[in-house]
Amino acid sequence: MFPIRDHNPSGQMPVVTYVLIAINIAVFLASFPGKTDFQLGHVFFDWGLIPARIAAGQGYETFVTSMFLHAGWMHLLGNMLFLWIFGDNLEAEMGHVGFVIFYLAVGLAAGLGQMAPDHSSAVPMVGASGAIAGVMGGYLLLFPRARIDVAVIFVIFFRVFAIPAWSVLGIWFAIQVGSGVALPLTGGDVAYWAHAGGFVAGLILTLPAWRRRGARGYWQATAGRPPHPETDFRAARSPVPLIRRRR
Secondary structure: OEEEEEOOOOOOOOHHHHHHHHHHHHHHHHHOOOOOHHHHHHHHHHHOEOHHHHHOOOOOOHHHHHHHOOOOHHHHHHHHHHHHHHHHHHHHHHOHHHHHHHHHHHHHHHHHHHHOOOOOOOOOEOOOHHHHHHHHHHHHHHOOOOEEEEEEEEOOEEEEEEEEHHHHHHHHHHHHHHHHHHHHHHOOOOOHHHHHHHHHHHHHHHHHHHHHOOOHHHHHHHOOOOOOOOOOOHHHOOOOOOOOOOO
16 A cells, blocks of 8 residues: 555646656666675665764764665655655745755754664664655645545555545554554664654644645635645546445
């Protein structure tokens, strides 16, 4: 179950979102394909965010460099899909320069979120997902009832459903927090606290934009939906038949 698109057109060319996607892809192509595990290890340890190194007062630049490294094709494609779905709308609301500042700020918050539980960790953190989680948090605040198409795949069952953003993103955030709490017991290689930290930072840093639009009054005027016509995808109407009860 994962989002594939939203019904919320941005109304302008999301230049910064496209540039961020291009940079992530370019860095991945320069750093990942054809590298041995040993070479990749050097890349991740040199440019990934290592909490123990930051705690020792070194490697502050990795707060930024780690945001553009990815550990595999699926890691990259998943992150870029989420950035493409949610980034254009926030860029339209904040402006190009404002969105750049916002993206870097929530990426920094994501790194701090990952450091908080264990600042002595020597495991490098890489990926744009913390910053993108911040974008998702901001999207949730501004468009809680925007429709998001979610693909549900279960063995041979495949359907696309249109679900409100608050449901999709709220469940996603709960999973990150729950997984982060369970991490000491389950282990794993996902930076759940970076996701949670970025998401919360995104909510907080989007508050000024939300207040400029009227805060709760903006929600009431739009019913939590985008303040412009939504895109209508026929594929979002599930062909699952309804079986009515016989009388």
